[in-house]
Amino acid sequence: MMKKLARTVSRFSRFFDPFLVFGIFVLFAVPVITLLNLTPTYISPQTHTENVLGTTDQNNVSVTTNPEAQAGISVEKMTQTGDNSYTIYVQTDPHQAGAYGNRLFTATNSTHEEKTLVVTSTFENISPDTKVSLLVDSVKFIVRDTDGTTYPPAIYLKPNSSVNVFVEIENASPVNFISGFSLDVTVE
Amino acid sequence: MSKLLPKILSAAVFPAALMIVSKIAGIALVNSITGLDWGLQTNTGTLFSVEVLYPSLHDAVSVNSYSNLFMTILLAAGTGVLLFQSYFLNASHQNPKVIVKLIHFDFLLWLSESSTIFPRLTVWLSFLWLATIVCLSQSLQSLVYPWISIAALVTSIIFTWLASHTIEEELHTILPEHGTLSS
Numbered sequence: 001m002m003k004k005l006a007r008t009v010s011r012f013s014r015f016f017d018p019f020l021v022f023g024i025f026v027l028f029a030v031p032v033i034t035l036l037n038l039t040p041t042y043i044s045p046q047t048h049t050e051n052v053l054g055t056t057d058q059n060n061v062s063v064t065t066n067p068e069a070q071a072g073i074s075v076e077k078m079t080q081t082g083d084n085s086y087t088i089y090v091q092t093d094p095h096q097a098g099a100y101g102n103r104l105f106t107a108t109n110s111t112h113e114e115k116t117l118v119v120t121s122t123f124e125n126i127s128p129d130t131k132v133s134l135l136v137d138s139v140k141f142i143v144r145d146t147d148g149t150t151y152p153p154a155i156y157l158k159p160n161s162s163v164n165v166f167v168e169i170e171n172a173s174p175v176n177f178i179s180g181f182s183l184d185v186t187v188e
Numbered sequence: 189m190s191k192l193l194p195k196i197l198s199a200a201v202f203p204a205a206l207m208i209v210s211k212i213a214g215i216a217l218v219n220s221i222t223g224l225d226w227g228l229q230t231n232t233g234t235l236f237s238v239e240v241l242y243p244s245l246h247d248a249v250s251v252n253s254y255s256n257l258f259m260t261i262l263l264a265a266g267t268g269v270l271l272f273q274s275y276f277l278n279a280s281h282q283n284p285k286v287i288v289k290l291i292h293f294d295f296l297l298w299l300s301e302s303s304t305i306f307p308r309l310t311v312w313l314s315f316l317w318l319a320t321i322v323c324l325s326q327s328l329q330s331l332v333y334p335w336i337s338i339a340a341l342v343t344s345i346i347f348t349w350l351a352s353h354t355i356e357e358e359l360h361t362i363l364p365e366h367g368t369l370s371s
Binding site for chain 1: 190193194196197200201204207208211212215226229239240241242243244245247248251252255259314315318319322326331
């Protein structure tokens with residue numbers, strides 16, 4: 001009986017070998033992974049800069065906002081959110097039905113390469129039927145249509161040139177509250 | 189079931205734990221000696237979410253280097269003890285006078301069987317080499333002072349040579365000539 005039991009244990013014990021090998025592997029791997037994760041890090045320079053009026057990114061493309069309000073449209077603030085990206089907060093005062101516009105910013109490409117500004121938008125506090133467009137050299141880019149659909153226009157920047165970017169806000173009915181939206185501009 | 193695998197597994201527990209604890213202790217030691225500002229931050233991008241944070245790259249490299257040095261010294265000390273044990277084990281096989289000397293210095297309890305020492309020695313050497321490889325890779329990324337990695341590499345090479353020399357002598361004791369077992 002005991003012999004039979006010992007033989008059975010001996011037969012099944014060989015199945016433990018892979019588990020032992022795995023256990024050894026884990027015992028070697030865990031300290032190394034822990035060691036790499038315990039490697040101290042340092043605080044990198046802050047890239048999130050609040051409320052800048054103008055800035056130049058690492059690719060030498062400067063974005064300068066228009067400080068003047070016109071037709072109830074003003075740039076509330078601009079925030080640098082990354083090396084090549086900014087967020088422009090636009091505010092509009094209560095207004096009658098119609099189209100209103102103002103210059104938002106000027107982008108200057110000081111490099112000898114072609115650059116592109118990709119503009120994405122976020123609308124949280126705006127009348128539902130508002131149509132928002134960007135105007136660059138008389139070309140109109142629709143950013144938000146009256147049905148709420150948003151589009152991310154790409155503005156082409158020639159080498160050593162600058163463009164003025166205007167915003168046009170259209171409403172079919174009067175807007176009786178202060179509305180606003182943000183534009184994320186990324187230089188590519 | 190293999191007899192060697194459980195021995196390796198049980199031998200690996202202590203150096204594995206020592207590697208982690210000595211790294212943490214090294215960081216704490218350098219912090220307390222130098223009085224550097226430090227903090228912890230959570231980063232979900234890594235496997236372990238907690239990171240030790242310093243105000244500058246110089247401080248981070250300094251703490252990382254000296255904590256790695258502390259860890260390597262402890263691993264080398266553990267390997268050194270096993271080398272010492274295996275050396276006297278071998279010497280006692282060849283010369284009975286060594287046993288008398290060991291009794292005189294109260295070191296007899298340090299001796300153990302070769303079947304126990306050599307798997308442990310191999311495991312400790314493996315951990316020492318792992319620590320060296322981590323130091324070297326971090327030196328290439330400028331996260332550890334190069335002299336620490338070079339010192340770890342030299343120590344590992346010397347200890348490996350000593351271990352292989354001891355194992356070779358032990359094999360000669362068992363198989364003295366022509367590869368046949370001694371009676």
